[in-house]
Amino acid sequence: MESISMELELNEIVPKVDEFAIETIHLSKIFGKENQIHAVDNLNLQVRKGEVFGFVGPNGAGKTTTMKMLIGLLEPSEGSGKVAGFDIVREVINIRETTGVLPEPAGFYDNLTARQNLRFYAKLYDIESEVREKRIVNLLETVGLTRAIDQKTGGFSTGMRKRFGLAQALINEPSVLFLDEPTSGIDPLGAQMMRDLIKDLNRSKGVTVFLSSHSMEEVEEICDRIAIIARGKLLAVGSVEDLRDIIRAKEGLHYLLEVQDIPLSEAAEAVKNVEGVTDFEIQDETLQVHAETKLRTEIAKAVRKAGGTVSMFEEEEMNLQKLFLKIIEGA
16 A cells, blocks of 8 residues: 555544535546546446445446545546545545555555554554554454464465455544455455455444445445446446346346146236236246236236136346346446
8 A cells, every 4th residue: 555644633634524425526537648548437426424335347447446536546537526525636635544445456564564564554644652552453353363463464365464454444443445356366254254344344333335346246245335337437326126126127027926726827828918017938837927017916916816826926136246247238
């Protein structure tokens, strides 16, 4: 992580009162003069205070460029943004004081111990020695590295380095935490431990988390809302259920039914006459129904009217991975 020269005392930095932890308005970053590349194109985002916000997209979508602008490492070409109430161009020092960052890859001084590394970063924030030493011990305990407190970070495994990077990002007790691929390269057990740490941090401390990840399973598990970006443009934003609604509006819904008392062929004949049902298929012991909109009640009534009993009625729900692919393909 880049060393930061502090121009203001930590106790002078007070996050401004604002509705959102992160907000961008027409934020853009253009590289090149003749052959211009719009890495981020007219991005409008609003991240609520205290939420875990996922930021996903394919390689080259503009995720890292966006994050660099938000933490003051890149200046926007157009538009504006605020983090913790501070302007991302005019108040960069304030943003660095009130945020924590776990980049990919994270960088430490490998010839120093975990304690020495955290002590160095704590001094950058002018944290008093007594507070600093207690916080170092507490943070390393939080991320499960108590036994490695006096071990040089050069000998850390990938999973240990990720967890130590989280401790480093938390040394200044930030109100907003930026995480770039926090579980990449580590085993499933270590990845789950990191996810649990992030969720607990959000719940217990109320820290706003801005998370960029290629793991859709991870994002679906821990994020309250998700933004999908491709070629610098925002394609969709919302909860997983909100994203499902977007696809439902475009493609309709798929229902799976199991029926008793009458043959599936008779149930299918009854269902196909329901207005809004566009297709159906009998597969094994299941009736698969495609509808333009939500027709659960209407379909169940049609089966009952035909003399059947619906023993199982489910909507075939897409996980975030499928939703992501469909939204990207649609764009």
